[in-house]
Amino acid sequence: MVELHPGTWLVTDPATTDRLLASRHALPARVEQGAATTSWGVDGLQRWMAARRAMRPWLTPSAAARFAPAISAHARSAVVRWASAADIDVMSEGSGLLSTVNTHYILGRPSPTLTRLVGEELSAAERARPPLLRRRRLLRAQLATLTTVHDHLRTEVPPADLVAALADAGLDERTTALAVRTMLLSSHHVPAAALAWALHELSSRPDLQEQLRGETTAQRDPGGTDLPLCRAVVREALRLHPPVWQLRRVLDAPVLDFPAGAELLFSPHINQRDRAAHPDPDRFDPHRRHPDSHPPPGAYLPFALGPRFCPGSHLAIAELVVVIATVLDTHVVVPHHAPAPARGTLNAPRGLRLTFLPHRPHR
Numbered sequence: 053m054v055e056l057h058p059g060t061w062l063v064t065d066p067a068t069t070d071r072l073l074a075s076r077h078a079l080p081a082r083v084e085q086g087a088a089t090t091s092w093g094v095d096g097l098q099r100w101m102a103a104r105r106a107m108r109p110w111l112t113p114s115a116a117a118r119f120a121p122a123i124s125a126h127a128r129s130a131v132v133r134w135a136s137a138a139d140i141d142v143m144s145e146g147s148g149l150l151s152t153v154n155t156h157y158i159l160g161r162p163s164p165t166l167t168r169l170v171g172e173e174l175s176a177a178e179r180a181r182p183p184l185l186r187r188r189r190l191l192r193a194q195l196a197t198l199t200t201v202h203d204h205l206r207t208e209v210p211p212a213d214l215v216a217a218l219a220d221a222g223l224d225e226r227t228t229a230l231a232v233r234t235m236l237l238s239s240h241h242v243p244a245a246a247l248a249w250a251l252h253e254l255s256s257r258p259d260l261q262e263q264l265r266g267e268t269t270a271q272r273d274p275g276g277t278d279l280p281l282c283r284a285v286v287r288e289a290l291r292l293h294p295p296v297w298q299l300r301r302v303l304d305a306p307v308l309d310f311p312a313g314a315e316l317l318f319s320p321h322i323n324q325r326d327r328a329a330h331p332d333p334d335r336f337d338p339h340r341r342h343p344d345s346h347p348p349p350g351a352y353l354p355f356a357l358g359p360r361f362c363p364g365s366h367l368a369i370a371e372l373v374v375v376i377a378t379v380l381d382t383h384v385v386v387p388h389h390a391p392a393p394a395r396g397t398l399n400a401p402r403g404l405r406l407t408f409l410p411h412r413p414h415r
């Protein structure tokens with residue numbers, strides 16, 4: 053671990069990462085900022101944690117697997133559109149597709165308006181640096197998303213399972229709307245970056261695409277998520293290219309040798325290329341691990357670890373597996389324009405363009 057400047061440490065040892073992130077005293081620094089900008093208020097942390105608990109039964113692997121047919125239907129119409137163009141901007145198209153899928157899951161039906169508003173809010177947040185005008189634009193975008201979520205919650209009868217779970221847990225309408233908005237914002241660019249990286253890796257591996265096609269054809273439950281090779285591809289893409297490449301925590305009490313108030317930085321990108329845990333770490337190799345074996349603690353954390361790990365992780369894995377399987381079932385993906393290095397807090401393949409061609413089976 054390295055002290056970057058007084059009070060701030062970069063922690064890269066996997067075992068120490070695991071122990072620190074598991075601590076309830078390690079709070080995401082984001083929360084304090086978020087409380088000011090998204091109006092969760094002073095008791096926002098307790099209300100958000102209550103919302104997380106209430107949503108848990110609807111974010112399990114089996115709940116996500118039940119949604120596979122809807123994910124597959126969205127992916128099928130997307131790939132037909134992608135194949136009608138010479139090449140596509142993978143991040144932009146992937147964000148549209150996965151935001152549609154996640155909005156459908158969270159709200160019970162797709163909402164093109166919310167998909168657009170969430171995209172606009174995220175772009176405004178990326179650009180919101182000091183100029184007052186841009187901050188105002190961000191506040192306007194935040195308000196537009198929240199108001200539209202409120203409208204949806206008031207008019208949709210019966211509510212989606214996930215929304216009903218929030219109400220059943222006794223959470224008020226404002227908390228429910230804020231929780232739904234948090235879920236919508238978190239499920240837009242981040243899973244799209246994961247999909248884009250996986251497709252990028254697959255685009256130069258026609259052999260692997262063919263193996264995935266064989267697995268989809270042979271699966272017992274057509275349109276399901278029981279696809280071990282496809283899962284391994286997703287897992288490996290998330291290892292080599294974690295969309296969230298850095299995590300920040302602030303300690304509200306001493307943990308291990310760190311004092312209260314210490315700021316800790318972790319990097320899934322660095323830990324997931326740890327040579328001891330992942331031999332030949334820069335190579336994309338979905339076969340590197342037996343499906344039932346796990347990397348050492350703290351060496352694999354694309355969804356973070358501990359009490360604030362990603363609540364959408366099972367849904368994200370299911371949708372990535374089903375989207376990739378559906379797309380490759382009928383199409384071949386080939387490179388068109390290589391990505392530029394990522395910038396900012398999201399590790400996304402900037403400018404990546406791919407071509408989708410109809411798959412012609414050998415006779």
Ligand code: HEM
Pocket residue numbers: 080082104154234235236238239242243246294295296298299300353354355356359360361362363364365367368369
């Ligand atoms: C491959 C896709 C995804 C990846 C790699 C990912 C990764 C992460 C990571 C690393 C965090 C922790 C961030 C931090 O502590 O600073 C996080 C938090 C979060 N994620 Fe995801 N995520 C993905 C998809 C999703 C989806 C689909 C949803 C919702 C349906 C979602 C909802 C959230 C929420 C609400 C949080 C905040 C949790 C909290 O602060 O308590 N994520 N995600």
